[in-house]
Amino acid sequence: MRIDASLAILASLSGVAAFWRLECRGRLAIARLDPLISPGTASLHAHAIHGSSGFNAAATYEDLRNGDCTSCAVTQDMSAYWAPTLYFKHANGSYEEVQQIGGMLAYYMLNKDLKDINKQITAFPNNFRMIAGDSTRRNYSVTGGYSVFEADPPKSRWAEFQQVNQHDLAQRATGFNCLNYNVAAEGALMRHYLPDKAYLDAHCSEGVRFEIAFPSCWNGVDVSTPNHKSHVAYPDLVLNGNCPEGFDVKLPTLMYETIWATHAFNSVPGEFVISNGDTQGFGYHADFMSGWDSEFLQAAVNQCTNLTGRIQDCPLFDVISEDQQRQCKMAAPAILTSEKVTGIIGDSLPGGVVIQYGPEPATGGSNAHTVPVSVAVPTVSYTPGTTASEGNYLPGGVFKESPTSTSVSSSTSSSVSSLSSSAEAEVNALAEPSPSPTPTPIPSDPPVPEGYDLVRTDYVTNGNVVSKIVVIETVEYVVMTTEVVTVTATPEVNKVRRDVHLHHHRHHHGLH
Numbered sequence: 324m325r326i327d328a329s330l331a332i333l334a335s336l337s338g339v340a341a342f343w344r345l346e347c348r349g350r351l352a353i354a355r356l357d358p359l360i361s362p363g364t365a366s367l368h369a370h371a372i373h374g375s376s377g378f379n380a381a382a383t384y385e386d387l388r389n390g391d392c393t394s395c396a397v398t399q400d401m402s403a404y405w406a407p408t409l410y411f412k413h414a415n416g417s418y419e420e421v422q423q424i425g426g427m428l429a430y431y432m433l434n435k436d437l438k439d440i441n442k443q444i445t446a447f448p449n450n451f452r453m454i455a456g457d458s459t460r461r462n463y464s465v466t467g468g469y470s471v472f473e474a475d476p477p478k479s480r481w482a483e484f485q486q487v488n489q490h491d492l493a494q495r496a497t498g499f500n501c502l503n504y505n506v507a508a509e510g511a512l513m514r515h516y517l518p519d520k521a522y523l524d525a526h527c528s529e530g531v532r533f534e535i536a537f538p539s540c541w542n543g544v545d546v547s548t549p550n551h552k553s554h555v556a557y558p559d560l561v562l563n564g565n566c567p568e569g570f571d572v573k574l575p576t577l578m579y580e581t582i583w584a585t586h587a588f589n590s591v592p593g594e595f596v597i598s599n600g601d602t603q604g605f606g607y608h609a610d611f612m613s614g615w616d617s618e619f620l621q622a623a624v625n626q627c628t629n630l631t632g633r634i635q636d637c638p639l640f641d642v643i644s645e646d647q648q649r650q651c652k653m654a655a656p657a658i659l660t661s662e663k664v665t666g667i668i669g670d671s672l673p674g675g676v677v678i679q680y681g682p683e684p685a686t687g688g689s690n691a692h693t694v695p696v697s698v699a700v701p702t703v704s705y706t707p708g709t710t711a712s713e714g715n716y717l718p719g720g721v722f723k724e725s726p727t728s729t730s731v732s733s734s735t736s737s738s739v740s741s742l743s744s745s746a747e748a749e750v751n752a753l754a755e756p757s758p759s760p761t762p763t764p765i766p767s768d769p770p771v772p773e774g775y776d777l778v779r780t781d782y783v784t785n786g787n788v789v790s791k792i793v794v795i796e797t798v799e800y801v802v803m804t805t806e807v808v809t810v811t812a813t814p815e816v817n818k819v820r821r822d823v824h825l826h827h828h829r830h831h832h833g834l835h
């Protein structure tokens with residue numbers, strides 16, 4: 324009841340950002356293929372590949388459109404999604420595949436360009452391609468010398484710190500989310516490095532979720548460019564905000580999430596290595612080739628705005644079962660059939676990729692000589708869910724599902740019933756952005772309904788607006804937009820329950 328009421332209120336506001344969680348439960352293959360970077364040949368490192376079975380070493384838009392099936396949930400989506408895989412290097416030097424849990428999730432967020440929120444979102448044109456991240460990067464270096472082990476400053480101050488250039492934004496577009504379902508969830512895109520083995524062993528009892536967001540501001544001309552990057556740019560808050568000059572066409576904001584079962588190696592000596600020879604995650608990257616028909620996608624962007632984020636709630640989408648998604652596979656090309664990419668794979672990464680610790684850029688090729696230098700060790704642990712999620716608390720609940728959930732939201736005033744007026748106040752506040760953030764009174768708690776426990780309280784800061792999200796029981800999906808605060812909860816039981824650990828939620832959350 325309460326959920327429906329909140330949704331109804333939020334839906335009536337202008338500028339609410341809708342999104343879809345496009346599941347890809349199936350994986351076409353793990354293979355050294357990358358039609359963008361290494362067309363027609365084996366690529367440098369292995370990727371987990373999802374989407375259209377038309378994918379191949381030199382795949383074109385037509386190939387993707389002509390695929391027989393897709394490993395993702397929506398039949399009209401014949402796109403290809405790929406990103407590096409994760410391996411574990413045992414103390415004896417053998418590499419072993421780390422299991423990917425639940426496939427992959429592509430978020431399509433319909434976030435507007437804050438400069439002009441009346442401007443519509445434009446669908447990816449046919450044959451659109453892009454890459455997020457840089458495989459050769461081996462350090463974190465943002466303006467002002469922030470350490471990667473510090474939490475990001477509040478988004479409202481990035482411009483002041485001159486951290487809204489594309490280099491800095493790209494480094495803040497990755498996240499390595501430590502999963503432990505017995506404590507409050509971390510915010511998405513919060514930690515920009517893969518924690519080391521000791522930290523993972525101690526804290527991340529359900530693995531690590533790799534997250535990467537793509538640029539969503541387009542130059543409106545090129546479907547791609549030679550580096551598959553120059554035609555697009557990040558808005559100044561990564562997932563939302565203002566598009567830079569010359570990139571005035573706003574695309575859907577794409578973000579991938581994959582979960583890796585690092586916990587299967589708990590207390591086994593060794594280290595985790597991403598397939599491109601990166602142990603710290605600075606070189607994590609992802610590729611996208613749109614396989615949508617752009618007219619269809621535009622219709623979906625315009626019409627599929629249900630705030631649940633469920634693809635089933637979009638009447639245009641034909642959704643297939645998880646089994647059907649998993650059945651969709653692709654054959655490895657002849658040059659790769661003998662290459663071992665799963666299980667124990669031997670004493671080198673696929674393609675002979677060597678580990679390069681940086682901080683200088685990786686030389687990229689296989690068998691490059693490198694002397695391991697000491698790797699920085701995290702000095703700061705993130706506290707789940709609170710300040711580090713400022714302005715950036717995303718759904719992120721990828722495959723985490725629980726039987727019942729309810730959430731209550733309040734913005735600057737207090738209870739759910741006043742949400743409408745306070746959300747309007749936020750929209751007004753955004754219309755006149757204040758140059759320096761003024762402290763805003765912390766909103767008071769909405770009442771916790773009888774029979775529920777308070778799970779946690781999150782504060783989300785955006786400009787001079789502080790919003791408070793109070794979570795009772797288990798929150799499923801909390802969506803933060805720059806325009807308004809949107810809190811949605813999936814009202815019904817989701818089919819797949821991935822983990823029995825979820826049972827702990829009700830009573831084991833700490834109070835904050």
Ligand SMILES: *[C@@H]1O[C@H](CO)[C@@H](O)[C@H](O)[C@H]1NC(C)=O
Pocket residue numbers: 413415416417667
């Ligand atoms: C290295 O250790 C792993 C884990 O115990 C084992 O599976 C693998 O066979 C070992 N490799 C060699 C070459 O002994």
Ligand SMILES: *[C@@H]1O[C@H](CO)[C@@H](O)[C@H](O)[C@H]1NC(C)=O
Pocket residue numbers: 334629630631633636
């Ligand atoms: C959104 O989807 C839910 C089902 O999950 C449905 O009950 C509701 O009516 C939909 N809302 C709109 C605005 O279509």
Ligand SMILES: *[C@@H]1O[C@H](CO)[C@@H](O)[C@H](O)[C@H]1NC(C)=O
Pocket residue numbers: 459460461462463464682683684
């Ligand atoms: C850090 O990485 C960037 C991008 O790869 C590179 O240009 C820079 O030289 C690196 N810094 C150091 C100290 O190696």
